[in-house]
Amino acid sequence: MQAFPLQINPEDTLREVTEINQKLLGGIKTLAGLKHSDVQVGTAPREAVYTEDKITLYRYKPVVAEDKLFPIPLFIVYALVNRPAVADLQEDRSLIRNLVKLGIDVYLIDWGYPSNADRWLTLDDYINVYVDNCVDFIREKHGLDQINLLGICQGGSMSSCYTSIHPEKVKNLILMVAPIDFHASGRSPGLINLWGGGINPDLMVAGLGNIPGDLMNFGFLMLQPFALMVQKYADMIDIVDDKAKLLNFLRMEEWIFDSPDLAGEAYKQFVKDFFQDNKLIKGEVVIGKDKVNLANITMPVLNVYAEKDHLVPPPSSRALEKVVGSKDYTDMPFPVGHIGMYVSGKAQKDLAPSIANWIKARG
């Protein structure tokens, strides 16, 4: 070994640092001038049509003529972790806007921000009360027996439970990056699954009441601590002089760190029954008085998953195929990661049309 492993030249390094500093200064000036309205997320036009406790059901304003609107609405159920705004980050990165443009009548449940008063809410309340009441509201409003249901991430697991308990109200079930078999890992087991096994959710809820969103966020950052807490911001230096790119970055930051607390009892049940004991795939989950049997899902199912998902490994989602009772089951992989499903160019171009076409083909 002849050469020295670190060949820094003082002039080059000084130039490099000066360049970084100049960008840094310019970036800080730009950042300091930004208002909250510049980085707002979830801005697609919508109307609150139903509220109950802290939840709100929104209907997105159609942009096609009434007669072009697909007659069966699509009801989106997002996870309790983080906010659903990721499905509508900005005008050109929005699954929701894309679906609306394709004539889909979109509804979305916003869980709100649970406070200490909501610490006793269970999964039964979320699934058999809030989701069910929203479904009934939409059915009544449109004079329909059944509607289409789209469950995203944890909202997908919850939608599977809902559909197995109330199959008569769901015409088509669409799941997106939804964990079903929480112990299926493939080549690379999800860290969340591994870590979930070591904690005692009873103690956590007894100690904290609701689980702070910041704590959950910290857990997500720890999945790739260096990349997410250091490198990401070092890379940001390269885009600070491009306002459009900077705003994209900041909207994502806005979404990531807008983390509601999780209602204690619901969290406890989800961690114990789903993560630790993997009861969903085994047909052992009980929501309220109802046992969840995924074989009750006999309507058409579209299962969209991300091939590079580090939070929900593909085998965890794909496991659904073996347990549902549906004869019309479609797997739809996308070559992206968990978040890429909302923001990647590929997903922006293909995801909404794929979902809309699949729904329309089933009447």
Added chain:
Amino acid sequence: MTWTQQAESTMSAWTEMQKKMWGGWFETMQSFASPNIMTPNTGMIDQWQKMVSQSLETWTASADPASKNASRQMVASQAAMMRFMELTISAWKAIAPKVEAGEDWQALITNYTEQMRRQMTPNVAGMNQATQGLNQLWETYTSQIQAFNRPWMEVMQVAPGFVGGSNAEMLDFTKLYWGAFDRTFGSMSGSPSVGFTRELEEKLAKGFEDWRASRQAMDDYQLLVADAWAGVFEQVMREMIQRTEQGKPVQSMRELMSLWTSAADKSFDAIFRSPEYAQVQGNFVNATMQYRISERAIVDETMKYGHFPTRTEMDEAHRNIYELRKEIKALKKALKAKA
């Protein structure tokens, strides 16, 4: 040029570069009229970061919170780049003479990492050893509990009409409270709890045990993380050598930063996926929660004296409201279905 000469020259180039960089920043900061700016001397990276933080606060005072956070992180990432550079140069400076003396560089890196690991871990392990004595542990615990109680103590002191309208009773109560701590220490050595403060004593004793367990669990966790850091460093050094052998030595701060990032996440990922990590992390979280539960019991007990509702009482009230609300909803739904 020998490795030692190259390492020394790299170190002085780096120091010189920092001085120049510091000068540039200093002028810029002054132009932004930050009056309390420090003058440059030693500990450049720390000072640089402090200075930029001061200015950042001023510049981003009215900015959007996401922008403010991003600015802070961006500056921190630059400081991280500089720290990695400094750490790496120092390591090569230490290793270079031995490589020249014909020692095996692989073994040298392993030894250097081992030294680093030992330097990082005594801070954690030593904490336990240093506080083995119950007396000392108890003092630390009580000082933490006192600090924890301060906010509500202050509220009670300024609350009008507290315990008969004067602070005298408050002081008596405080004495009683801290007296209980002393007496509890007796109960730690096995004497049974008796008298008026028995319940509080027992809760304090339980809190002490849980606090000790949570500290132990935290130390175990930090040891594992320190170990991971040492692993990252070793990985970076090895990759630098690999790149040099391939004729692509690291030539810039950002290249080095990328190397650190990829090595760090690989090394952390390996640790994070180990059953040991899941267990240590689980113990840490669970022990912390157990202590928090005990802590709440102590706070609840002391809140009662001040006529304040406790967290436990609030939880009970919320639970009752929740159950009533649920019942009403079910009744309404049943009525609607019948109608």
